[in-house]
Amino acid sequence: MISVSNVSMRYGAKVLFDEVSTGFSPGKRYGLTGPNGAGKSTFMKLLTGELDPQKGNVVRPKKLGVLSQDQFAFDAFNVIDTVIMGNKRLWAALEERNHLYDKAEMTDEDGMRLGELEGVVGEEDGYSAESDAAILLQGLDIADELHTRKMGELQGGQKVRVLLAQALFGNPPALLLDEPTNHLDLDSIHWLQEFLNRYQGILIVISHDRHFLNSVCTHIADIDYQTIITYTGSYDDMVIAKTQIRSQIESQNAQREKKISQLNEFIARFAAGTRSSQVQSRKKEVERLQVNDLARSNIARPFIKFEQKRPSGKYLLEVEGLTKSYEDDVTAVEPFTAGVMRGDKIGIIGRNGAGKTTLLNALLANSPTVPLSELRDTSGYTGDFVTGGKVVWGHEASVGYFAQDHKASIQKGMTVFEWLFQYDPASSNEEIRGLLGQMLFQKDDALKSTNVLSGGEAARLLFCKLMLQKPNVLIFDEPTNHLDLESINALNIALQKYQGTVLLVTHDHDLIDEVATRIWHVENHEVEDFKGTYEEYQAQVVA
Ligand SMILES: Nc1ncnc2c1ncn2[C@@H]1O[C@H](COP(=O)(O)OP(=O)(O)OP(=O)(O)O)[C@@H](O)[C@H]1O
Ligand SMILES: [Mg+2]
Structure with a gap:
């Protein structure tokens, strides 16, 4: 026990x-x-x-x-x-x-x-x-x-x-x-x-x-x-039982608020008058009722919106005969050739260990905007990310990346505000505050230390960075880990509305289903490229 x-x-x-x-x-x-x-x-x-x-x-x-x-x-x-x-x-x-x-x-x-x-x-x-x-x-x-x-x-x-x-x-x-x-x-x-x-x-x-x-x-x-x-x-x-409890708590809250406003009305009306002892006792009562903030439900939905500073060219990415193997002769990616067009939303699926993160790293290692240190930090790997073949990004491509070990992408020892601000020092205080507010870091939360962020909060802060940078390609490696239902929904909608290109590794079927227009299925280190939705892909696999 x-x-x-x-x-x-x-x-x-x-x-x-x-x-x-x-x-x-x-x-x-x-x-x-x-x-x-x-x-x-x-x-x-x-x-x-x-x-x-x-x-x-x-x-x-x-x-x-x-x-x-x-x-x-x-x-x-x-x-x-x-x-x-x-x-x-x-x-x-x-x-x-x-x-x-x-x-x-x-x-x-x-x-x-x-x-x-x-x-x-x-x-x-x-x-x-x-x-x-x-x-x-x-x-x-x-x-x-x-x-x-x-x-x-x-x-x-x-x-x-x-x-x-x-x-x-x-x-x-x-x-x-x-x-x-x-x-x-x-x-x-x-x-x-x-x-x-x-x-x-x-x-x-x-x-x-x-x-x-x-x-x-x-x-x-x-x-x-x-x-x-x-x-x-x-x-x-639980969800069913909770709705009953919730309405009970919320009606208690409403009663308390009503009581407070009645008391305040009385105080305002008679404050200057002769009934001072009654006014005093009512003031005390108001204080008592207000000691604790009302216990409100903590469920809230963030508002995610990804925009692009400027769109990329039509031909975004050219991959030609890409391979990746490790020193001890383990092949991680078999030769892979594909072209990615602006606006493609590629869902990358496959079992644990199939080689999805390795594939992303190989693409990112050549990207114009993601520093190698961001890849090394997260994988601990210090060798080459590509063994053979070519990865060429269109020159207007700007890539925003959300790594699988997302917490490692946030330096410790600064405030949430400072961390975000460094990615666009030209932005105003209001802009940063606004973004943080959208992602549910209200008021004092902006001054919270990056050391204490919960898993979901760290993910939300990384979304803030992407919203600030406005890249025209978004690459996500399992973004829904750590996220609550409300945030997953918000992410889903934001990715559907985004005008740029998306590469998304996830095990979340709803997300793949609703966002992806193209599927890369990684199996035994080979990538199958399917130009259609997840539903169409599955229909084809069964047929
Ligand atoms: N030492 C601390 N100082 C200040 N705030 C803290 C500290 N430790 C945790 N917090 C805050 O307390 C809250 C709860 O954190 P916790 O990690 O327990 O959340 P959680 O329910 O596990 O969330 P998640 O689903 O995102 O993992 C968060 O807002 C977090 O930032
Ligand atoms: Mg937690």
């Missing part, structure tokens, strides 16, 4: 949740929901103990399996080590032990300490750690030859599997997963659903994916109105 009592959390003026008491029991599978920035990841960090609540307390089992939202955090470690790190006590003991063994000379004290550490390693099954980790990885379909690779070399879907193995390492009685379906293709999501449905402990999972929540969850803990309400049933059941 994990139990939470009277927990409150706020940042500045923003109350995430106030006086929350709730519990999570074994055998039940909880979805933790709420729009971007609601406080889901924060709440999960309170549950794991990574953060302490500002008020109240949390009681948790000694061991927890955790998958955090940042799936790029372990890029520098190798796969087996990453899994073993799931047992923090063991990992710390192993590290310290190796450090002591590395010393040229050992003191008596060191010797004593080594004895203690061996004790910890024994208690935590450290002697079988590597083989235990390997067995988990095999179960999760990570081939043996990948076990000694660096995490940074794996592609998105494989990383998630390794991080799941990390969470599961040591059979924890509770599993806490923050957006595990990001970067997964449909088949992998199905696999994860089945896997989680068999898990016997306490499962708490954060997701914006309705289908996924419906197929996994027995309960939904929803963050809204500055509290957390747990509903029995899956996501769709």
Whole structure:
């Protein structure tokens, strides 16, 4: 059992949740929901103990399996080590032990300490750690030859599997997963659903994916109105139940507002008169009613609109016999030839590991406007992005790029306003504020540090950059990861209306369906070019 009592959390003026008491029991599978920035990841960090609540307390089992939202955090470690790190006590003991063994000379004290550490390693099954980790990885379909690779070399879907193995390492009685379906293709999501449905402990999972929540969850803990309400049933059941609660809360709010305005009227009318004690008591009452802002629903829709500073030429991009292979002779892209015309909206689809990001990188490496550093940052890769063939961009092309590891594209240690402003120092304060407001960074939020952005907020900030730069080509690598439903809809509409050219990698079928006019299907590193919509493509595949 994990139990939470009277927990409150706020940042500045923003109350995430106030006086929350709730519990999570074994055998039940909880979805933790709420729009971007609601406080889901924060709440999960309170549950794991990574953060302490500002008020109240949390009681948790000694061991927890955790998958955090940042799936790029372990890029520098190798796969087996990453899994073993799931047992923090063991990992710390192993590290310290190796450090002591590395010393040229050992003191008596060191010797004593080594004895203690061996004790910890024994208690935590450290002697079988590597083989235990390997067995988990095999179960999760990570081939043996990948076990000694660096995490940074794996592609998105494989990383998630390794991080799941990390969470599961040591059979924890509770599993806490923050957006595990990001970067997964449909088949992998199905696999994860089945896997989680068999898990016997306490499962708490954060997701914006309705289908996924419906197929996994027995309960939904929803963050809204500055509290957390747990509903029995899956996501769709919650939505129905919530409309009732919402109208109740909203009518309470309306009553309170009405009461305040009546009191204010009385105060205004008699302020100068003889009934001063009554006026005073009413002023107090108004103060009391106003202490807390009304708890409003946190659901909001951003307004995305992509424009082009100037359109590109008609022939946008010429790809001729493009290939890409890695040193160890792994071919990532087989020879590919295609021409892209202004206004094409290309949906790039394919299973995890098929080579979609590699293809994008090969195209981007030659683009006139995206610096190589933006590619290197995100893949950790430092070799060439193209092995053979030609990629030629039309000279008027200006490319805006949204990378898969989107958070790495935002420097830390500045305010949201400063970060955006650097991309167009000629723009006015109002322009920047206006853009940020459109993307739901209101007032003080513009001065928030880039260090603390939630996953969805970081994505919204990158959209601001693209709206500011007004490129005539937009390249997105899985933009809907981390986004809530409202934002995905806004993105969908914006891409449909955009007059420029779009290259879009996504596993979101609705988005592909409604935006793409052309499909590139990447399979076994080969690209199939289909000039038509997703629906037409599927019809053709079936036929
Ligand atoms: N240390 C901090 N200082 C100020 N604000 C913070 C801090 N940490 C988090 N926040 C803010 O708290 C809010 C909740 O963040 P959190 O990451 O929990 O959201 P989330 O519900 O997980 O959102 P998403 O769906 O986008 O991942 C965000 O607005 C975030 O910017
Ligand atoms: Mg989050």
